[in-house]
Amino acid sequence: xxxxxxxxxxxxxxxxxxxxxxxxSPIPDIKEGELLIQNHxxxxxxxxxxxxNDSKSYIEPVQLGxxxxxxxxxxxxxxxxxxxxxxxxxxxxxxxxxxxVSNGEGIYSVDDSQLPMQKFLGILxxxxxxxxxxxxxxxxxxxxxxxxxxxxxxAVGSVVGQIAKIKGCYxxxxxxxxxxxxxxxxxxxxxxxxxxxxxxxxxxxxxxxPKGLDVYFDNVGxxxxxxxxxxxxxxxRIVICGAISxxxxxxxxxxxxxxxxxxxxxxxxxxxxVMDYAEKYPMAMRDMAGWIIQGKLKSNESVxxxxxxxxxxxxxxxxxxxxxxxxxKVIEK
Numbered sequence: 001x002x003x004x005x006x007x008x009x010x011x012x013x014x015x016x017x018x019x020x021x022x023x024x025s026p027i028p029d030i031k032e033g034e035l036l037i038q039n040h041x042x043x044x045x046x047x048x049x050x051x052x053n054d055s056k057s058y059i060e061p062v063q064l065g066x067x068x069x070x071x072x073x074x075x076x077x078x079x080x081x082x083x084x085x086x087x088x089x090x091x092x093x094x095x096x097x098x099x100x101v102s103n104g105e106g107i108y109s110v111d112d113s114q115l116p117m118q119k120f121l122g123i124l125x126x127x128x129x130x131x132x133x134x135x136x137x138x139x140x141x142x143x144x145x146x147x148x149x150x151x152x153x154x155a156v157g158s159v160v161g162q163i164a165k166i167k168g169c170y171x172x173x174x175x176x177x178x179x180x181x182x183x184x185x186x187x188x189x190x191x192x193x194x195x196x197x198x199x200x201x202x203x204x205x206x207x208x209x210p211k212g213l214d215v216y217f218d219n220v221g222x223x224x225x226x227x228x229x230x231x232x233x234x235x236x237r238i239v240i241c242g243a244i245s246x247x248x249x250x251x252x253x254x255x256x257x258x259x260x261x262x263x264x265x266x267x268x269x270x271x272x273x274v275m276d277y278a279e280k281y282p283m284a285m286r287d288m289a290g291w292i293i294q295g296k297l298k299s300n301e302s303v304x305x306x307x308x309x310x311x312x313x314x315x316x317x318x319x320x321x322x323x324x325x326x327x328x329k330v331i332e333k
Contacts, residue, residue: 002027003307003330005068005096010054014248014318015311019052020068022308027099035081037090037100037107039074041303042310043121044326045155046317049247058273067095071126073110073117074100074331084109091120096310098330115292122155122325123292123299124285130241130274131159132284136167138239138272139215143168146209148228151219152190153180155325156241160217161190162297169215172208174201174224176320183323188298201227212236220245222254229261238269248318300324
């Protein structure tokens with residue numbers, strides 16, 4: 001039997017116990033050209049909150065009654081597809097379920113002989129690719145830039161800051177709580193950290209960037225975005241990756257009131273979606289894997305057990321009760 005998480009209703013605000021339902025269904029026999037994957041880990045990402053809204057976005061919403069969309073990694077256990085062999089480790093959009101039948105479209109084999117497979121959902125997966133292309137191609141960082149990153153202890157922000165350091169930038173990370181701030185400075189090598197929970201964000205950014213900032217990588221939106229806009233240097237670049245502070249709001253999303261700072265400073269603010277860079281993933285993975293092996297790039301995974309615990313684990317994306325990449329282990333012992 002296959003345990004699957006099904007979208008039951010569209011939430012208003014924070015998803016609750018009625019948003020999804022867990023169901024069991026028989027695993028179908030695979031047909032010619034198909035393969036059967038036993039998923040080991042499911043990726044939990046803030047973007048999943050937007051995927052369950054019935055609204056126009058960069059990707060079609062998950063439909064009611066469908067398996068919840070998610071990235072996953074696991075092993076091929078049956079194959080009638082010439083491109084995949086039993087025993088291969090594969091990753092793709094397999095959904096929140098223990099087993100996935102696929103025709104191979106959107107499924108990629110990975111070599112996890114030197115790195116744990118969960119790294120391919122984090123630093124070498126969608127979050128890592130988002131960080132790589134967001135800071136290098138959209139942020140266009142240059143050596144000596146002052147770079148500020150929000151959500152700096154998260155799966156994307158933690159990698160953004162480290163890549164910026166590798167490229168010779170001065171990096172300021174914004175995170176919630178002393179533990180996370182200590183982590184990004186002492187473990188990841190950020191130059192300094194701002195604790196938005198205990199500091200006035202406007203004053204703290206001014207103190208950390210007395211001459212202003214060149215690049216702001218935004219994962220949270222809201223007041224922190226406004227604070228960053230107040231400290232722009234001329235020709236600064238703002239990368240809009242996410243707005244996690246706004247995803248569960250029932251009221252209208254709050255945008256920056258001081259956007260005219262873009263005009264005054266001839267700055268740019270650009271949104272980015274990692275799927276636009278899919279053709280370049282192999283290049284990015286080579287660079288990232290090299291930095292990992294050299295010890296220049298580190299990551300952390302917060303792993304929780306059991307597909308039955310999806311709801312509570314998902315909430316950690318928004319409460320901050322995790323460090324680095326959030327994963328759900330769905331293979332049963």
